[in-house]
Amino acid sequence: MHIQDEAVERHVLAVLVDNEAGILARIAGMFTARGYNIESLTVADISEDHAISRITIATNGPPHVIEQIIHQLDRLVPVHSVRDLTESGPHVQRELALVKVAGKGDNRIEAMRLADAYRARIVDASTESFIFEITGAPEKIQTFVALMREVGLVEVGRTGVVAVGRGPNAG
Missing domain, CATH: 3.30.70.260 (ACT domain)
Structure with a gap:
């Protein structure tokens, strides 16, 4: 091979x-x-x-x-x-992202609807933009960012993955 x-x-x-x-x-x-x-x-x-x-x-x-x-x-x-952690068994991994989206009218409404569906929280808002905070698996973050591109994505900041093995023992 x-x-x-x-x-x-x-x-x-x-x-x-x-x-x-x-x-x-x-x-x-x-x-x-x-x-x-x-x-x-x-x-x-x-x-x-x-x-x-x-x-x-x-x-x-x-x-x-x-x-x-x-x-x-x-x-x-x-x-x-x-x-x-991938080899040692079940683990929980999460990432946090701040996602800035600008838009008015239908795009603004759609951004809020998508944010609600993805459980993203509005941490800053003006009449022309939002900053959403979203946590979850990296795939969820990636999907949310891709959807926001269609409604006015301006900027993204991501923390990177943090992970902990499941169960009572420390890793």
């Missing part, structure tokens, strides 16, 4: 790291140096003493590339653990 024949899979990785300057650059540099793609990346301090951060990376590639990514991340010194 040739590499180009392998199925590309999307994986969500949870990486626990020391909360120190430069770790994000080292991880991004590792991806860049090896030609791996980062679909989204989020990072936040998760410990009470601010010593540990959790980096959530959505990436894609054939299974052997995902395995290489995990092994490379695991070798970085300030990395405590790498968990492939």
